[in-house]
Amino acid sequence: MTAGDAVAEADCDVLIAGGGMVGASLAVALAGLPVRVTLVEAVPAGSPGQPSFDARTTALSRSSQHILATLGIWPAVRSEAAPIQRIHVSERGRFGTTVIDGDEEGGEPLGYVLENRLLGAALWRAMSDSPNITLRSPATVAGVAGADDALAVTVEERGTSTVLRTRLLVVADGARSPLRASLGIAARVRPYDQVAIVGNVAVHGGGHDDRGPMAYERFTPDGPLALLPAGPGRYVFVLTRKAAVAEAVLRLPDAGFLQLLQQEFGYRLGRFERVGGRGSYPLELVEADAVTAPRVAVVGNAAHGLHPVAGQGYNLGLRDAAALAELIAGTAVADPGRPELLADYAAWRRPDQRRVVTFTDGLIRLFDRTRLGPLRSLGLLLFDIAPGAKPFLARETMGLGGRQTRLVRGLPL
Numbered sequence: 073m074t075a076g077d078a079v080a081e082a083d084c085d086v087l088i089a090g091g092g093m094v095g096a097s098l099a100v101a102l103a104g105l106p107v108r109v110t111l112v113e114a115v116p117a118g119s120p121g122q123p124s125f126d127a128r129t130t131a132l133s134r135s136s137q138h139i140l141a142t143l144g145i146w147p148a149v150r151s152e153a154a155p156i157q158r159i160h161v162s163e164r165g166r167f168g169t170t171v172i173d174g175d176e177e178g179g180e181p182l183g184y185v186l187e188n189r190l191l192g193a194a195l196w197r198a199m200s201d202s203p204n205i206t207l208r209s210p211a212t213v214a215g216v217a218g219a220d221d222a223l224a225v226t227v228e229e230r231g232t233s234t235v236l237r238t239r240l241l242v243v244a245d246g247a248r249s250p251l252r253a254s255l256g257i258a259a260r261v262r263p264y265d266q267v268a269i270v271g272n273v274a275v276h277g278g279g280h281d282d283r284g285p286m287a288y289e290r291f292t293p294d295g296p297l298a299l300l301p302a303g304p305g306r307y308v309f310v311l312t313r314k315a316a317v318a319e320a321v322l323r324l325p326d327a328g329f330l331q332l333l334q335q336e337f338g339y340r341l342g343r344f345e346r347v348g349g350r351g352s353y354p355l356e357l358v359e360a361d362a363v364t365a366p367r368v369a370v371v372g373n374a375a376h377g378l379h380p381v382a383g384q385g386y387n388l389g390l391r392d393a394a395a396l397a398e399l400i401a402g403t404a405v406a407d408p409g410r411p412e413l414l415a416d417y418a419a420w421r422r423p424d425q426r427r428v429v430t431f432t433d434g435l436i437r438l439f440d441r442t443r444l445g446p447l448r449s450l451g452l453l454l455f456d457i458a459p460g461a462k463p464f465l466a467r468e469t470m471g472l473g474g475r476q477t478r479l480v481r482g483l484p485l
């Protein structure tokens with residue numbers, strides 16, 4: 073058999089192209105439903121070079137934690153997840169600050185910080201244990217041909233091509249999504265000319281606060297800096313720099329890098345004393361013009377690739393997955409690729425996606441150094457005292473704005 077031969081025809085109800093954070097979460101949400109799911113992933117979780125479940129950590133919103141709990145994933149990762157009780161927002165060199173407090177929101181943490189590779193391991197274990205999910209990895213989706221009753225998807229696996237017929241194709245292959253483009257779905261792509269530099273930093277004395285673990289979002293003239301609590305005395309940082317200087321910052325010796333972090337963040341937590349390995353991610357905004365096509369649904373970064381400033385990308389994508397799974401569960405005996413279901417998916421998800429894209433992109437524009445600084449500080453102060461403003465932001469940050477899915481409410485599908 074030579075590469076490129078079509079060797080077999082097989083059928084499934086839902087074929088998920090991409091088993092990263094969102095594609096794998098969707099598959100787990102479909103586990104146990106009367107649908108045959110095939111997930112095709114280029115790089116299995118746990119392999120070197122896996123782009124989604126890499127050394128990064130993710131700030132999970134409260135709604136994501138609820139969804140993962142309903143899916144049965146949470147018990148496997150709970151002991152490794154660090155809670156966020158409060159979020160402190162400030163701007164370097166200006167007077168306005170604001171604090172979003174979990175206690176004002178019912179005492180439950182606002183969210184959690186979890187290593188991507190741990191989430192990946194738990195999701196992949198759950199998929200492997202599920203009799204209605206077929207995992208094809210390492211394998212790639214190489215092409216799609218249309219038909220009224222099913223799509224013919226070409227899957228390349230170990231030098232062999234297989235054509236799988238599916239009633240619904242879910243595009244979950246990430247922000248650059250060649251598949252989305254091949255299906256004729258255009259996307260707005262706007263580079264931010266910024267790079268996120270991520271890693272871990274230890275704080276002398278532990279940076280302890282009696283009111284519970286705090287996450288920090290600090291806007292600096294050169295880009296935002298986030299510090300997320302990752303355990304006693306340890307924080308994850310996401311430092312954004314202009315692309316032109318990012319490489320030099322990345323290569324700074326540890327002492328120079330610690331000095332830069334300290335200068336940008338100040339001494340609110342004490343002295344930064346050790347920094348781990350650093351990774352970098354070029355940043356851009358990607359927004360698909362549509363999240364459906366005939367027999368196709370687009371989820372996660374393939375639908376919306378965001379700046380990580382507010383830690384919303386996976387949280388938003390997980391809500392896409394939860395909504396799509398709920399619609400499929402409601403129609404399992406019927407056709408999961410039927411136009412009415414896809415129209416419901418788009419109508420449900422578009423408002424949330426638009427809101428989060430606008431909010432995230434707006435933050436980057438608002439704190440752009442070329443814009444009016446004093447008004448921003450006033451904005452943060454007013455935000456602190458304006459009735460309703462903080463609860464609104466808190467609900468959005470926790471992913472609890474808009475129509476909620478069954479999974480977020482703790483109801484299995």
Ligand SMILES: Cc1cc2nc3c(=O)[nH]c(=O)nc-3n(C[C@H](O)[C@H](O)[C@H](O)COP(=O)(O)OP(=O)(O)OC[C@H]3O[C@@H](n4cnc5c(N)ncnc54)[C@H](O)[C@@H]3O)c2cc1C
Nearest residue numbers: 090092093094114124131212213246372373383385386387
């Ligand atoms: C620095 C940084 C920090 C972040 N922090 C947060 C945070 O704190 N909170 C948060 O919610 N989000 C955060 N995000 C965003 C989050 O990482 C993404 O939103 C999330 O990874 C999107 O998952 P996805 O599955 O849609 O896409 P991806 O993670 O891009 O996964 C796509 C998958 O598809 C596979 N693939 C690609 N092409 C094919 C093909 N042809 N066939 C088969 N498989 C294919 C890839 O191998 C990959 O596994 C952050 C992002 C960055 C860059």
